Amino acid sequence: MTTEKTEKKLSPSREALKLRARAKSKKPAFIRAESWKYDRFSLSWRKPRGLDNKIRRKIKGWPPGPSVGYKGPKIARGLHPSGFREVLVYNVQDLSTIDSNTQAVRIAHTVGKRKRTDIIAEAKKLNIKILNIKVTAEAKEKEEEVAEGEETEEEAETEEAAKETEKKPKKEKEPKKVKEKAPKKEKKAKKAKTKPKKGE
DSSP, X not given: OHHHHHHHHHHHHHHHHHHHHHHHHHSOOOOOTTTTTOTXXXXXXXXXXXXXXXXXXXXXXXXXXXXXXXXXXXXXXXXXXXXXXXXXXXXXXXXXXXXXXXXXXXXXXXXXXHHHHHHHHHHHHHTOOBTTHHHHHHHXXXXXXXXXXXXXXXXHHHHHHXXXXXXXXXXXXXXXXXXXXXXXXXXXXXXXXXXXXXOO
């Protein structure tokens, strides 16, 4: 019975999201003035402030700029993409006024770690959706994974080093062989034989 009720309550927001998506598909893509002309300009919208700017003056034939006429449907305004209405929460007492079927909670960034844990615990009891809990949980998991990965890498490196030292036996140093030098007199005699005489 409870699931049927929640589905009935959530359906208006789903319809509103569909309406908003349909309205958005009909809107033009608002691009920055002369971004098609210069590579250094990104396509993301910047308000034109020039005195002679054609988009600011809404001259015919130039791309349109955002205006009140492009506003989305009223029932979808302020809805989170999940279909819930966002409510900012600072403490556990703020959760008592929230409707879990239509509203979702965002914990304020000024809230400390202790209060945050209390709010999360209370929200789980009341079955209230928290929009910014996932970010912190994912960050903690990533940190733990990185720490575990570093530990395993260090262990693997130490094991490999130990194995290499076991495999390679220490080689005894062999004495270097000294080349026997020929006597100087013999060298001079050889040179004299090879050189031709001046009179020849």
